[in-house]
Amino acid sequence: MTFSVSRMGRRRIAWAAVAVSAVGTAVFSGANYLTGDASASRIPLNPVVAAHYLTIVVHALPACLLLLVGPFQFATRLQARRPRLHRTLGYVYMTSVVVAAIAALLATTFSVDGISVQAGFYLLSAAWLYTLFQGFRAIRQGQIQLHRLWLIRNYALSFAAVALRAFLGLGVALQGPFPSLAFDDIYTTSVWASILVSAGVAEYFIIHRTVAPLLRRRTGKPMRSANPTDMVVASRDTHNGRQS
Known part of the structure; x- marks a missing residue:
């Protein structure tokens, strides 16, 4: 017996997988940092910077909040039926990204994980803020579809936190058959893999x-190849003038 899943069904399954993993990561990580116990930090702390743990907490808590909010911002039914709620959650998400990204820049500066990890997190934080700004500017200009594209990119960067934990788990599991694998190498590889794969x-x-x-829909023909600039222009033309 064979089972077929429609395109809509596949999208719902993918959305559910993202939502469940994001919520699980947010709850698990957020509970750890709500205690305020620096000794429970899973991130090595800089012993000469007393504020290092504080920057991690200020990053982690809003990051957990935006992981919770993000999946529901892509729910089309919520957007259509509760536009005010969608807009309110959008402001919560945006504020959380700004606070989390700025705190991440500080925490990365104090990090003792090495220059490779620092470079990855600097890049992630900068891309996080840039994609958020572009998404906000698009919605202010009434370009709804372009806004959605930028927020897909932004939430993918947010979801790198979930991917990081998955890659770390895989790397630690590989230490069994490959004992020569050092945790520092696993962590550095996981950081970069989570960013690149998510993006x-x-x-x-x-x-x-x-x-x-x-x-x-615009051309009435299947798309074989297209210039990215043309695709953005088509997206803008299709939705230009619509308001959230």
Whole structure:
């Protein structure tokens, strides 16, 4: 017996998987940092910077909040039926990203994990703020679809926190058959892998699941290849002038 799942069904399954993993990570991590116990920190603390743990907490708590809020911002039914709630949660999400990203920049500066990890987190924080700014500017200009594309990128960067834990778990599991693997190498690799994979998945989704259908409706022809600039222009033209 074979079972087929519709495209809509696959999207719902993917959304549920993202939501469940994000909520699980947010609850598990947030509970740890709500205690205020520096000795329970899973991140090595800089012994000469007393404020290091505080910057981690100020980063972690709003980051957990935005992980919880994010999946529901992509729920089309919520957007259509409760636009005010969608807008309110959007401001909560935006504020959480700004606070979490700025705190992450400080925490990264104090980090003792090495320059490779610091470079990864600096890049992630900068991209986090940039994609949020672009998404906010798009919605202020009434470009709803462009706003959605930038927020897909932004939440993918937020979801790197979930991916990081998954890669770390995989790396630690590989230490059994490969005892020569050092944890520091696993951690550095996991940081970069979580960023690159999350960003790559977002771009794949944007091109093949969001922009391509818009172009097909616009041209009436299947999309073989397209210049990214043309895709953004098509997205802007299709939704220009609409208000949230």
